[in-house]
Amino acid sequence: MALKDRPEQPAEGRAPRGRPRSEAAERAIIDGVVRLLEDGVPLAELSIERIARTAGVGKATIYRRWEGKEALFVDVLRSVEEEDPPLPGTSVRDDLIAMLEGLRRRGLAKRSSAMLRSVLGQVQSYPQLWQHYQNSVIAARREVLDDVLRRGIERGEIRADLDFDLVGDLVVGPMLVRTVLRPDGPLDEDLAERIVDAVLAGLRPRP
Known part of the structure; x- marks a missing residue:
């Protein structure tokens, strides 16, 4: 299903500036x-x-x-979504916990907001809109995650012999299961910390 009222524009995203924005x-x-x-x-x-x-x-x-x-x-x-929390930058572990905590809070917000659940469900029915959301929101969050993981590899906190994309999926996957695939699954306050510690135990360089 296509969305209407879309004029021809030269670029994706915001329209070119004319007058100063209010x-x-x-x-x-x-x-x-x-x-x-x-x-x-x-x-x-x-x-x-x-x-x-x-x-x-x-x-x-x-x-x-x-x-x-x-x-x-x-x-x-x-x-209407929860804002991404700032990354502390103190360690890869702390940064990953902050990122997953943001995902957990967005999951909680979705559960408590009928409007947000409805809109996110509808968005996936419109391919152009869903792709736009993926390109401008999801991809930006994944880029931040990739930067954190690269720092972890450079500092020797994460093994370098693993598939990079797979490492990212291993980090966010458990939280996505709880927030998307298991809408009634528990989202405890310490869930982000427990996920990161469990995943990092398998990602740390071997002796």
């Missing part, structure tokens, strides 16, 4: 989409015209900031 207008647009979603309006029925009317702005104001609804919806998702 942070208040941008916030009003995102808040307007959130209100419509909270009212149960499906993504397929969120036209640019309806969003503009709800936000109290003109359609041109939206198109000056986003190339279309895919880019706008990704920013809306960012606004």
